[in-house]
Every structure is written in structure tokens, then in C-alpha cells.
Amino acid sequence: MIKWVAAIFGFVFFRFSGAIVGFIIGSFIDNLTFKNTGGFKKIFEQEARVTPGDFELNLLSLSSIVIKADGQVNQTELDYVRQYFVSAYGKERANATFRTFNEVIKNREISAQRICMFLAQRTRYAARLQILHFLFGIANADGSVSESEAREIQKIAGFLRLNFSDFESIKAMFFKTAGHAYKILEIEKTATDAELKKAYRTMAKKYHPDKVQHMDEVHIKGAEAKFKEVQKAYEEIQKERGLG
Structure with a gap:
């Protein structure tokens, strides 16, 4: 972009030869800017990754929203969340997360x-699909969603920038209604x-599980x-259909 601006200014003041010089100088600035921007972008992307502590607290916050969604706090759902966190992060770390959540x-x-905007900017799509599956698991802990x-x-799925078809697919894994198999595969x-x-x-x-190999077991x-x-x-x- 800068090279064309420089070329135009060069042409205005020094005609054709000025345009050539301006284009060359502008190209050099463009390349330098691109490299610097790319470097900063790379650093920003690395720094933007959500820390384990932030992820756990935000996941617990979303869990609390789902638990309260039907106007009552179900002990079965609370136990599901606690068991999930203990399995994922260990008892000591899970307790620390719950304690921080309760206090702060x-x-x-x-x-x-x-919360979802924060996570959407810092997590992979596959990880956000797993968050959605976990939230449905909470809702289904008492036997039905x-x-x-x-x-x-x-x-929440919308805030996480998940496709509606993916939401419907995972929802169908918990709502065993007529045609749920087609919804899971996202086809008619x-x-x-x-x-x-x-x-x-x-x-x-x-x-495929390989998509979340970077996450906990x-x-x-x-x-x-x-x-x-x-x-x-x-x-x-x-x-x-009588296939296979």
C-alpha cells in the first residue's frame, strides 16, 4: 500500500523517474512493516493463549450459569461439575479453583x-466444542436437559462463535428425539x-480426539x-437404510 502512495507522490514532484524511486522506497517500507507486524502478531497470538487458571475459572463460571438456568440449583449437577474438575485437574487444584470462584x-x-468472547479469542474451535459438550453434560446430569x-x-454457543449446526449436532447427542442421528451428522x-x-x-x-490432545485427559x-x-x-x- 505504501509503495503506491510513494509512487504517486514521486510522480507528482519528479514525474516518471520520481515515481520509480518512490515505488522502490515504498516497497522497502511495506516489506519492513509486514515483517514487523507479522512478528508482533505472532507474539500476540502466543501471549493471547488463555492460562490454565483463567480457563478453569471461566469454565466454572459458565457451569454456574447452566446450573442456574432452570431456576434451581440441582445437587446432581453440582456433583457432576466437581467430579469433572477433580478428574481433569486433580483434587487439590480443583478445590483451589472452587475456592477462588466462591471468594471472588x-x-x-x-x-x-x-466470558465467551475471552475464550473465543484464546482457544481453538475444537476446544470450544468440548466446552459445549461439557455444558450439556451438566444439564443432563439429572437425567434430562x-x-x-x-x-x-x-x-453460550453463539457467544463462543460456534456454528449453529455444531450446536444442533451436540444437542442431538443428549436429546434422543426422532431424527437425532441425522442432526448429529448435520444432514437432512x-x-x-x-x-x-x-x-x-x-x-x-x-x-476426533486428536483435535483436543493439547487439553487434559x-x-x-x-x-x-x-x-x-x-x-x-x-x-x-x-x-x-439397510446399508452395510
């Missing part, structure tokens, strides 16, 4: 939008057998659970 955050107004819980999780019932096979491969790749297990649901959905449709 619990009595404040928690903004799902602000209420409509109010589903609506709250849908809002009218999809051809070839489209079915392609959708299965796409979803298996999206939910419990998150990897969550990815494995989603991966199995995709396989089950595919097998269910195959059986329904």
Missing part, C-alpha cells in the same frame, strides 16, 4: 458474553447414501464420547 466470582454478576438449559447453552433425512458417508467422515474428523475423554456418538448415529442410519 460467585456473588458477582457473571456475563456469559464477556430442560428447555431453559438448552436455550442458555445455545446462547433426504441426504443420499453418498452424502451420508461424506457427512460421517467430516464429523468423525471434526470430533478428561476433555479428551469428552471428545471420545462425541466421536462414539457420531459412529452410533452413522450405524443407526445405515441400519435404518
